[in-house]
Amino acid sequence: MTVTLPSRARVVIIGGGVIGASVAYHLAHAGWTDVLLLERDRLTSGTTWHAAGLMTCFGSTSETNTGIRLYSRELYARLEEETGQSTGFRPVGLIEAAADTDRLEEYRRVAAFQRHLGLEVEEISPREMAELFPLARTDDLVAGFHVPGDGRVNPVDLTLSLAKGARQLGVRVVEGVAVEDVLTRQRGAVSEVVGVRTSAGDVECDVVLNSTGMWARELAARSGLVVPNQAAEHYYLITDTIEGIDPNGPIFEDPASYGYYREEGGGMMVGLFEPRAAAWSVGGIPRDFSFGTLQPDWDRMTPFLETAMARVPVTLDAGVRTFFCGPESFTPDLAPAVGEAPGIRGYFMAAGMNSVGVLSAGGLGRVLAHWITTGRPDVDITGFDVRRFQAYQADDDYHAARTTEILGTVYAAHTPGKQLHTARNVLLSPVHDRLVAQGGLLREVSGWEGADWFAGSGVTPEAEPTWGKAPWFAQWETEHRTVREGVGLMDMSFMAKFEVGGADAEQVLARLCSGPVTAERGKITYTHRELHRRGRLLRRRLRHRPRRHARPAAARGPGRRGADGVRRDHRPRPAQRPGTPVTRRAVGAHLRRPVDRGVPVPDRTPPRGRRRRRAVRADHLSRRVRL
C-alpha cells in the first residue's frame, strides 16, 4: 500500500513505541495537534510489545523520577475513560523484599523519601509479606515494603490507548514508514531541524523527536549526536498453570534473588535482572527486527534462574511455558537520554529507557511535551539530559563492556561507595599519576578518574561500601581540615570547560554572568551564570580567565551542557566562537583555603599546539601543587 504523507508537520515523532505514543498524546493535550508520528513497522513492534508491564513507583531516589512514575500511574488508571481503550492497569500492589540489613537500610531511606513525595508505602514484616504473597518463602527475609497503589499494565493496550487519545485530538499516526534521516540547516553557531527524509518522501517540520528505542543511537549518530544506548538480552520466564494462583495477587520483588514475580495467564512470571548481563547486536540493530525475540542463553542464565525460582519454590515444579528473551536498551549510567540535543535546535531525544520505559512513559511524555511546547522542562532533568554524553561513549567496545554491568545494577544493593568497574580509565587528567601515587581512591566522575580521598603516598586505598561510618573517614577528615584551615589543591579536570572566543567574547560573558567579568590578565573570575528567561532564573557557576581573543570558562557538569547553553542562550553570529568545548585538553584545578584570594595565579599565554598546551597546563598545575 502506498502511503501519502503530508508535506509538512510542526512536529514529527519518530517511533511508535510507548514513549513516542505518550509524547504524541501529551503534545495534543498541550494544543499542538499538527503532529505526525511515523512508525517503521507497527505500533509497539520494537521493545514495547513484550514488556512485563510492571507499573511500580517504589525504588527511586530522584524527585523527578518519582514524579514521572506517580503521574504515569495516575494517567494509566484514567486513560480508558477518555479514549475508550483499556490500558490494562490493575493496582494489585507491590511488595519489595529486603533480604539483608544493607537493603533494609536502603529501602527505609527510599521509602521515607518517596513517602514525602506522595507515594503510599509501608514497611511490613516477613509474616505480613507471606500473608500478601503466600507463594514466596519469607522466613529468611528481613522485612518488606508494601506499595498498595502500584500494579501492572498491558504495554500494548497502553500504547494503543495513548495513540488513540492523540489521534482523537488530531495527531496523525502513520505505520509502515521509516525515517532515514533528520534534515537540518545551519543557523548561526547551531543548526536547526527542517524536516525528515522517510521511505515515503520528505516531510518538513520544526521539531523532531527521536523515540526509536534501541535504534535511537544509530539514527542520532547520523546527525553527529552521541546517544550511547545499547540493547541487552532481557529475560522473563512464565511457568505452566499453578493451581490456586491469585490473578489479582501483588507483584513481589526480591532483588537479592535477581527476581520479580507476578501472575501471568494462570502461571507465574519470573522476571530477571541478572548481575552480569549480555549486550546484544553491538554493531547495530537490524532494521527489520519487528516483534522479535532472541535465543535464550540457558547456560548463562540457569544459575540466576535457579536462585530466583527458589524464592517462590512452586515455580521450580510448575514446568516452563516460555523462557522469553527480548532486547531492551540501556544507557551507561542507567538514566534515560532525554531532551534537546546539543547543537541542533528542535532535535529532541527520548530513548534508553533501562527497562522502565513503560512505567516512565506517561510522565516522560508529559515532561517532553511541556519542554517542546514551551522551550523548557518544568522539572529538574539534569540526570536525564542527553547533553551529558561525550564523544568517547560512542565506542562499540565501551557499549559492550558497560552494558554487561549496568543491567545488573538495577537489582544490586546501592550501598554508598559502590562503583562501576567496566569501561574505566578512559579520561585521565594530566595529574592522574600523582593521584595514584598519593593513594587516591579513584571514582568515575563524568567519565574521568577523580580521587575521592587519599590513603597516603604508596598506600593502596581500600573502601568497603557501607551505610555506616566509613573506615576512610579519618583520611577524609584530615583532607577536610587541611582545606578549611590550611590550603588544598583539587584536581577538577572532569568539569566541562569551554572557550568563548571572538571579538565580543567579553560582552557575551558579561551578558551571561551575574558578576563583572572584566579582569586583568592573570586573574580568574568566579561568578554565577544567571539568566532571567521566561520567568525562570538559571544559575550555574562559571570561572573564567581572560586571554586576548578567548575567554576560557568552566562550568559544573559533564558533556556539552555548559558550551551548548552559551550557544543557545546567546544566539551568536557564525563568525564568533561561542562555547567551544575544550574539556579534554585543559586541566582544571581548585585551589582552596579560607582566604584564597591572595594566592598568585601564574600569568602566561599558552603556546600554539595542542600537545604543548596540555603539557604546559599540567606544568602550571604542578607549580601550583607546590604552593
Ligand SMILES: Cc1cc2nc3c(=O)[nH]c(=O)nc-3n(C[C@H](O)[C@H](O)[C@H](O)COP(=O)(O)OP(=O)(O)OC[C@H]3O[C@@H](n4cnc5c(N)ncnc54)[C@H](O)[C@@H]3O)c2cc1C
Ligand atoms: C523482557 C522485558 C521486560 C520488560 N518489562 C518492563 C516492565 O515491566 N516495565 C517497564 O516499564 N518496562 C519494561 N521493559 C522495558 C520497556 O519495554 C521499554 O523500556 C519500552 O518499551 C521502550 O519503549 P520505546 O518507545 O522507547 O521503544 P520501542 O518500543 O522499541 O519503540 C521504538 C519504535 O521505534 C520504531 N523505529 C525504529 N527506528 C525507526 C525509524 N527509523 N523510523 C520510524 N520508526 C522507527 C520501532 O519500530 C519501534 O516501534 C521491559 C523490557 C523487556 C525486554
